[in-house]
Amino acid sequence: MTMRLLLREAAESLFLQRCVACGRFGAALHSECLRTLxxxxxxxxxxxxxxxxxxxxxxxxxxxxxxxxxxAPFRFDGVARRALLEAKFAGISALLEPLAEAAAVVPSNWPIDAVAPVPLHPRCERQRGYNQAALLAAVVAERLGVPCEPRLLRRVRVTPPRLDWMP
Ligand SMILES: [Zn+2]
Ligand SMILES: [Zn+2]
Incomplete structure (x- = not known):
C-alpha cells in the first residue's frame, strides 16, 4: 500500500462517508444498497x-x-456505474471492498489457481498513486481462497481509461 493511499484512507476515516447508492451517511456503499444493484x-x-x-x-x-x-456481477449502469467510476477516478477506496466482495462470485466449477489484476502502466500508477484493480484483486483472491499474483501480467503500452468494460 502506498503512502498516498494510506493518507487517503486516513482522510476518508476522518469524515463521515455518504453511501453512493442511497445518499445516507455511514458507509461508502451499504451492504443492503449493494444488493439493489x-x-x-x-x-x-x-x-x-x-x-x-x-x-x-x-x-x-x-x-x-x-x-x-x-x-461481471452487475450491469454497468445506475449505482454500479457510479460506484465503479467513483472508486476508480475519485479514489474512494472504501467502495473497493464491497465491490470486490460482489465480484468474487464466480461459477463454482471454475478451476481458479490465482487472481491476477490487470496492471496499470507504471506511468499511470505513479500519477494515480495506486492501482484500484490490484486492491480489488486482493479482496477477490481472499474471498476465493486463492493467491493474488499482481506480477503475473505486465502492461506493455499505455491505453486510455476504460469506461465501458462491464456489460
Ligand atoms: Zn446506502
Ligand atoms: Zn461471446
Whole structure:
C-alpha cells in the first residue's frame, strides 16, 4: 500500500462517508444498497458474457477470444456505474471492498489457481498513486481462497481509461 493511499484512507476515516447508492451517511456503499444493484442476468454468452445469448455467441464461435470466460456481477449502469467510476477516478477506496466482495462470485466449477489484476502502466500508477484493480484483486483472491499474483501480467503500452468494460 502506498503512502498516498494510506493518507487517503486516513482522510476518508476522518469524515463521515455518504453511501453512493442511497445518499445516507455511514458507509461508502451499504451492504443492503449493494444488493439493489442491477445484476447482469442470464441469458448471456458463456464465453464473453454478451447479453441475450444462450450458449456461445457468433463472435466467440468464429474467433474465440484469448480468455476462456468472462463474468461481471452487475450491469454497468445506475449505482454500479457510479460506484465503479467513483472508486476508480475519485479514489474512494472504501467502495473497493464491497465491490470486490460482489465480484468474487464466480461459477463454482471454475478451476481458479490465482487472481491476477490487470496492471496499470507504471506511468499511470505513479500519477494515480495506486492501482484500484490490484486492491480489488486482493479482496477477490481472499474471498476465493486463492493467491493474488499482481506480477503475473505486465502492461506493455499505455491505453486510455476504460469506461465501458462491464456489460
Ligand atoms: Zn446506502
Ligand atoms: Zn461471446
Amino acid at each position: 442491477t445484476h447482469a442476468e442470464a441469458p448471456r454468452c458463456l464465453r464473453c458474457w454478451r447479453p441475450g445469448i444462450t450458449g456461445t455467441c457468433a463472435a466467440c464461435t468464429a474467433a474465440p477470444s484469448a480468455f476462456q470466460a468472462l463474468r
